[in-house]
Amino acid sequence: MMKQTLGVLGGNSIGVALADSLEKRGYPVVLIEPTGELSIPLETIKFVFLCVDSSQFWSVVEETVSFLTKDTCLIIHPTVPIGTGDQLQDWCDQKGLKVVVASCAMMEIQHPSHIVIGGQANHPKLKELRHIMLSYDVPILMTTRKEAEIIQYTRNAFLATKMSFINQVASFCETFGGDIQTIARGIGMDPRIGQGALKAGIGFGESLSDNLLSLIEQGKQNGVKTPLLEAVQEINDVQGDWVKNRLRRELGALEGKTIAIWGVRDQPALDIIEQLLAEGMELHLYDPFLSSDHSFPRNTIWHADKWKTVEQAEALIILQECQPFQEVDLLHLKEKLNHPLILDGRNLFYPDMMDMLGFRYIPVGRKV
Amino acid sequence: MMKQTLGVLGGNSIGVALADSLEKRGYPVVLIEPTGELSIPLETIKFVFLCVDSSQFWSVVEETVSFLTKDTCLIIHPTVPIGTGDQLQDWCDQKGLKVVVASCAMMEIQHPSHIVIGGQANHPKLKELRHIMLSYDVPILMTTRKEAEIIQYTRNAFLATKMSFINQVASFCETFGGDIQTIARGIGMDPRIGQGALKAGIGFGESLSDNLLSLIEQGKQNGVKTPLLEAVQEINDVQGDWVKNRLRRELGALEGKTIAIWGVRDQPALDIIEQLLAEGMELHLYDPFLSSDHSFPRNTIWHADKWKTVEQAEALIILQECQPFQEVDLLHLKEKLNHPLILDGRNLFYPDMMDMLGFRYIPVGRKV
Incomplete structure (x- = not known):
């Protein structure tokens, strides 16, 4: 049986992940931009996932939802305030739109452990939605819209x-x-x-x-x-102050000191980098999943080679958990570091082993 | 093989439960009172569980531990401040006692899901202790004493x-x-x-x-x-204020009003009873697991028959979760209650069903 086409309206990062994840489960997915052109007529899309950020929610609703066809099921991924599903249903009802609103709570969009669908459990459209979500092959809990949001x-x-x-x-x-x-x-x-x-x-x-x-x-x-x-x-x-405080305890004044930082893709790493720059430190950054055309924090120095970052460094700080760091050649690292000081914000190594290798190793949550 | 005799020193409620639980696993257990007589010589008891409350800990140690024999393993159930195990080991070492101290963290003494033993993992006595605890047939984690306490x-x-x-x-x-x-x-x-x-x-x-x-x-x-x-x-x-606040919302002024309370065995029920007495309420109490010779809070009225409690009551309050309450005849209860108001501090029933039966039913965590 051919699976029906699903729409993803808006398309923030959750929307993109969701579209990908639904496609992997065999559904054709159309990304609907609020102002854009559509490859197929809206009438043919009976299930639309609304993936917009809270701040744009109602403007997207005004712009697009009222043009949605009859008999559509509109599914909110609940990153919107509690009660939004009910409000949207009221809005649709008042406009005379035959839209049924559901709130669908999923974590880990690619591989959810379970799915919560909020809406009128007995409505035929909700039953169809439940059937679509069964393709994830995980338990599904039916609740009210508000409960799914909470x-x-x-x-x-x-x-x-x-x-x-x-x-x-x-x-x-x-x-x-x-x-x-x-x-x-x-x-x-x-x-x-x-x-x-x-x-x-x-x-x-x-x-x-x-x-x-x-x-x-x-x-x-x-x-x-x-x-x-x-x-x-x-x-x-x-x-978030852990790195700065520990570093100060080890190095004294931070101004003008040079350090290496591994793992700089997202918060809280970016906040820590800002803090250390504010202290006047020189930061050499490396991340195996980023390339030089990524936009790095101002006044930092990017290296494509992790060993380059540590050459002049008085300490290495690890801020992300990933395999390339876990499997790093520690003996080589020991050789490369002038000052074998490592602050590990992700607790990747066994402290006893690091001591044995001659590092001054400072993980989170251990008296040093 | 005959299992060796274990000692339980002190014997607060944890000690009593532990002695019972070790006996069920086939070990002869001797309860050692700090000042009492012993049925068998102390020398024959090589593993002693120290079960005293924090406040009496060091006085029991002074009184009894120094008379413990050589080569004893003393196991603290860690309801004492973090670091006590290490302190006790130092104390024993300074006294020249050949006592090895362990800290053993168990929850649900009768049926633990796992056991943590803190002590010198390689010491022969600790290995023996681990062997004894294996009789619980659950995973055992070996840590330091301090870690077990934390x-x-x-x-x-x-x-x-x-x-x-x-x-x-x-x-x-x-x-x-x-x-x-x-x-x-x-x-x-x-x-x-x-x-x-x-x-x-x-x-x-x-x-x-x-x-x-x-x-x-x-x-x-x-x-x-x-x-x-x-x-x-x-x-x-x-x-803890939930009952009082809800009751006031339903009944107005509380002074002189009569209510029934089911389930009064322990905190937080006892705190709530004190609060309601302070408001000048008349309280009729029932608990299927207590009898009239139990000491009830002053100025309360105890009934051995649960139906007697509700006869004059303007509300029924349920404070404990137990089968006799869950399986109560709700139709009969509805007949007996002059005012079919139930505040349920344990969420025992389905709200929809209670509404259908004609109760004014107020569970925790539901808009009413």
């Missing part, structure tokens, strides 16, 4: 909580002694906790942070106090 | 965090709409989160709370900030 936000918030929690424990380890990797393993053996997202480091990045701040803001606007979420963000903010 | 505290703290987190989400649901049970189910489907300890209600009890406050205090004394742990406790404190 699930998306709070699930992200919980993962952020778990990360800030283990970073909080890491600061206990740095004071009391004890190795955070061992402790995380011990905590995670409890089946009510689990190992996932229990990794100490320099904190979580922009997308979890945006999600958290948005949830805090939605609480504030509706009189819900959010002390736990605020503490999660507070720990993450402090965690 | 794991015990932070694992409890994480479970408390998970509970406060879902209660935080419940307050979102009470404001935005959405059913907390559905949302918890959706969040818990993420394998990095899981369903365990994700149950909204009137908050966690004394033992998790004591653990949390102790960890916060240990942080404070050592310059570790603990915003996340403090927020977890803050949410739990507020959650």
Whole structure:
């Protein structure tokens, strides 16, 4: 049976990933730009995934949704405030559009562990949508639109909580002694906790942070106090200072000093780079997944060869977890580094081994 | 092969549970009272579990440990401050005692999911201890003493965090709409989160709370900030007001009003009872697991028959989760209650069904 064509309207990064992921499951996908031309008539597209950022949501709705055909199912990926699905349904109803709105909460768009679909469970269109999403071959939970939206936000918030929690424990380890990797393993053996997202480091990045701040803001606007979420963000903010503080403890004044940084693709690495530049440091950057035509932070020096970065460096700082770093030739690295000081924001190596190799090795969550 | 005799020194509630649990696994257990007589000579007991509360720890050590024989392995269940195991080992070494100290972190003493043993992994005595604990037939992680202690505290703290987190989400649901049970189910489907300890209600009890406050205090004394742990406790404190606030919203002034309370065995139920008594309410209590010779809070009225409690009541409040409540005859309850108002602090029933039966049903985490 030929699978029906699905539309992705808007197309932020989530939209692009979703389009790719649906195509991989055998569905023809049409990307619909709010003002662009279409390769096939809108009438033929009965399922449209709305993937626009919160700030553009209603303008895209005004521009495009009212031109959507009859009998369309419009699916919101809930990165919009809680209640948006219901509001959009009301808006469509008032306009007399025969559009059915659903809110679909997925994490890890390429390989979700489960999918939550919010909408009128008994509506034939929702049943069809459920059938489409069954192609992911994972459990599907049917809820109301609002519940799917709350699930998306709070699930992200919980993962952020778990990360800030283990970073909080890491600061206990740095004071009391004890190795955070061992402790995380011990905590995670409890089946009510689990190992996932229990990794100490320099904190979580922009997308979890945006999600958290948005949830805090939605609480504030509706009189819900959010002390736990605020503490999660507070720990993450402090965690970003970890590199600077440790570096100062090791090197003294930072101004004019030269260091190498490996792994600079995204937050929180970019925030840390900004901090160190503000201290007047000279930064040599390397990232195996970026090339020289990438736009790097101003006043930094990019190298395509990782060994070049460390030649003059007084320390190496690792900010990303990836295989090329995990598998680096440590003996060669030891030779290349004039000052064998490594600050590891991702806890890639065994401290005992690093000590044995003669490094001054500083991971997160260990008394040094 | 005959299993060797194990000692349990002290014998607080954890000690009693541990003795019972070790006996079930085939070990003869001797309870050692610090000042009491012993049925067999101390010399024959080579493994002694030290189960005393933090406040009595060092006095019991002074009184008893120095009389422990040679070649004893002393195992601390870590409800003592982080670092106590190391301190005790130093103390024994200075006294010239041939005692090896281990810290053993177990949750759910009767049926642990895993066991953490902290101590010198290569010491023959520790290997023997590991062998004894293998009788639980669960994974065992060997760590340092300090790590085992940190794991015990932070694992409890994480479970408390998970509970406060879902209660935080419940307050979102009470404001935005959405059913907390559905949302918890959706969040818990993420394998990095899981369903365990994700149950909204009137908050966690004394033992998790004591653990949390102790960890916060240990942080404070050592310059570790603990915003996340403090927020977890803050949410739990507020959650205790849930019954009073909801009741006031339903009944107006509380003074002189008569209500029934089911489930009064422990915290947080006891705190809530104190709060309602302070408001001048008349409380009729029932708990299927208590009898009339139990000491109930002052000025409350105890009934051995649950139906008696609700006869004059203007509301029924459920504070504990147990089968007899879950399986109560709801039609009969509806007949008995003059005012069919139920506040359910444990979310035992389906709200839709309760509405259908004609109750005014108020669970935690649902807009009503």
